[in-house]
Amino acid sequence: xxxxxxxxxxxxxxxxxxxxxxxxxxxxxxxxxxxxxxxxxxxxxxxxxxxxxxxxxxxxxxxxxxxxxxxxxxxxxxxxxxxxxxxxxxxxxxxxxxxxxxxxxxxxxxxxxxxxxxxxxxxxxxxxxxxxxxxxxxxxxxxxxxxxxxxxxxxxxxxxxxxxxxxxxxxxxxx
Amino acid sequence: xxxxxxxxxxxxxxxxxxxxxxxxxxxxxxxxxxxxxxxxxxxxxxxxxxxxxxxxxxxxxxxxxxxxxxxxxxxxxxxxxxxxxxxxxxxxxxxxxxxxxxxxxxxxxxxxxxxxxxxxxxxxxxxxxxxxxxxxxxxxxxxxxxxxxxxxxxxxxxxxxxxxxxxxxxxxxxxxxxxxxxxxxxxxxxxxxxxxxxxxxxxxxxxxxx
Numbered sequence: 275x276x277x278x279x280x281x282x283x284x285x286x287x288x289x290x291x292x293x294x295x296x297x298x299x300x301x302x303x304x305x306x307x308x309x310x311x312x313x314x315x316x317x318x319x320x321x322x323x324x325x326x327x328x329x330x331x332x333x334x335x336x337x338x339x340x341x342x343x344x345x346x347x348x349x350x351x352x353x354x355x356x357x358x359x360x361x362x363x364x365x366x367x368x369x370x371x372x373x374x375x376x377x378x379x380x381x382x383x384x385x386x387x388x389x390x391x392x393x394x395x396x397x398x399x400x401x402x403x404x405x406x407x408x409x410x411x412x413x414x415x416x417x418x419x420x421x422x423x424x425x426x427x428x429x430x431x432x433x434x435x436x437x438x439x440x441x442x443x444x445x446x447x448x449x
Numbered sequence: 450x451x452x453x454x455x456x457x458x459x460x461x462x463x464x465x466x467x468x469x470x471x472x473x474x475x476x477x478x479x480x481x482x483x484x485x486x487x488x489x490x491x492x493x494x495x496x497x498x499x500x501x502x503x504x505x506x507x508x509x510x511x512x513x514x515x516x517x518x519x520x521x522x523x524x525x526x527x528x529x530x531x532x533x534x535x536x537x538x539x540x541x542x543x544x545x546x547x548x549x550x551x552x553x554x555x556x557x558x559x560x561x562x563x564x565x566x567x568x569x570x571x572x573x574x575x576x577x578x579x580x581x582x583x584x585x586x587x588x589x590x591x592x593x594x595x596x597x598x599x600x601x602x603x604x605x606x607x608x609x610x611x612x613x614x615x616x617x618x619x620x621x622x623x624x625x626x627x628x629x630x631x632x633x634x635x636x637x638x639x640x641x642x643x644x645x646x647x648x649x650x651x652x653x654x655x656x657x658x659x
Contacts, residue, residue: 286463295460302452326455331659333459335599337467338531351532355601359658392450411450411458435462443659 280345312357318364323391328356330443395445403438470530470598477594481587488583489621507629518544519616529606530598552635570628580641584618595657607653615642
């Protein structure tokens, strides 16, 4: 798992979007079960919301992974930070024990649609960024198709997408 | 939004790449040093006998302490800027040990009646004012740099950045101040740097969260 994920991320940093999507999907499985266990029933936040927040953080902070070091400790450090953050926002303190990570496996848990935090963050974006992010995420268009439909240049679409995602991450859970 | 939709968006956003934390911190230092120098030269000057003072051990000991603080805190900041980063204990221990050691030597060398005057000095107020003022802009630069990284302990990272800004500011201030006794440094420099550390910790808490 460690080896495979590190390989995928190295390829992703080299510009391979397919490898990156595969990395994010695999990591989602790990993080989902980690987050569910840490939040428990009646926890401070919806696990799927926290998972999405972790994915955004992994994405926006991927330059803080050193390609020569193992990737799972980096992934879990960010996941733990976001779980602690979720508790902090609810005014509860939690200590996440590193030892708990040793038995984390990609449990085949079902994904649930989250209609909460990310939707709210998305709806608060400026219209242009919202149109681009919606087109690529919810409507499943590529960068090129989105550029055509919105009559924008591809570079402008890329910039709007990046800024939109960064703004969503910044707003996540702050409302 | 389903997580799969989010992943599609993330995977499409592959082009923008931020520099590594080390590079970001190095750039911040390259910006912070001239900023500190500029503020220092606006409010103060190196003392007139700066060159002659360079053969005074007491004078030089000030720079040994301030530069050690700056270097160790820069090192710790670079480590804490990564989610997996840990700051090694010795980087926090080194400067205090040095300060105490040099101050203890001074204590032994000075005749009993002169120790307290040497510690209180003549420039306590300006020291307590100038170091935070000189360090404030550099601290701002370091906080901005940390925002681009991913410290999982933002308040701690901000505190360390404050100590680093303090080490930088104190280095410039030391070239102005005529109180060279390590006893003065141990007391007033520590307090002045502590102000920046507290400001840094609060800034880390408020602005570095990601």
